[in-house]
Amino acid sequence: MKSLPKYSKEQYELVKDSRNVLFDYCKTISAEDFINQNSSFGRGGSMRNLLVHIANTYQYWIANVSLRKNIAYDEYETVKDISDAIRLFNAVDEFMSDFFERMDSLTEIQYEISGVKKVSDSFKIFTHVITHEFHHKGQVLSISRHLGYFPIDTDIMR
Template sequence: MEIKVQYELIKSSRRVLLDYCRTFAVDDFTKVDVTFGFGSVRNLLVHVANTYEWWIGAQGLGDHKPFTPYDAISTVDQLEILFVTVDQLVEDFCLKYHNDLTCEIPVSLRKQSFNSTPLELFTHVITHEFHHKGQVLTLSRHLGYTPVDTDIIR
């Protein structure tokens, strides 16, 4: 299976989540809850984008751009624009590695170098996104909202 097909499913689930985030009061999108890592819905979702920027962009494609700062995003519209750039990174990554998802590529994390594969990088970012999507839904419940079903099969 081509990972581009799988990524379309990820984007569909993300679309449901972002549409749900549009129902929040403006301040709730950025409201900090210190009991959650990364603190706010916005921060969690920017962190997800940053993870794609690091593993797919910097490590997989050699595109070493600075991470998007949390405070650069204040609305769901701005977040959607950020995810358009993430989608382009994934598209470029898929084009680069479509013939060999198991080739070894050098990567680094916390000053440690090691080899990974495109399939591992892709799997890492999509599972990471779903982990944090669950946190967003839980945080939204703490803010008084009723979470929507964002599963792939819904």
């Protein structure tokens, strides 16, 4: 039977495949529309800002909380276009590799939310970041629809 890290790494490959479909789609979006902020959507309301927010969530939960690294969060404005977003996620992929190697030993990850100390494990945190990504990926596609584009299917099963 496969180990949890092996299954999780395989699942992350599916997430990355879906993410790359989204990136290819975003390459068809004008530069102005990519950074256009829509107040109807949270987390900065632009496709760019949502992608940075997704990466920041990986930086927080995986790199900083789980692996105890001290990675600085990227600001929205540092990502000028989809190429910058892709580079940002390449950095995410690097520390994700470290996470998968250490996943079995990350059984009591301590963190704090709203002043309350809590404990989790690597699988729950991994599940959180990938479902969070898919939630916001849907918002990226919805923003593009509001701007007159025709979103593509970025589901894992397509």
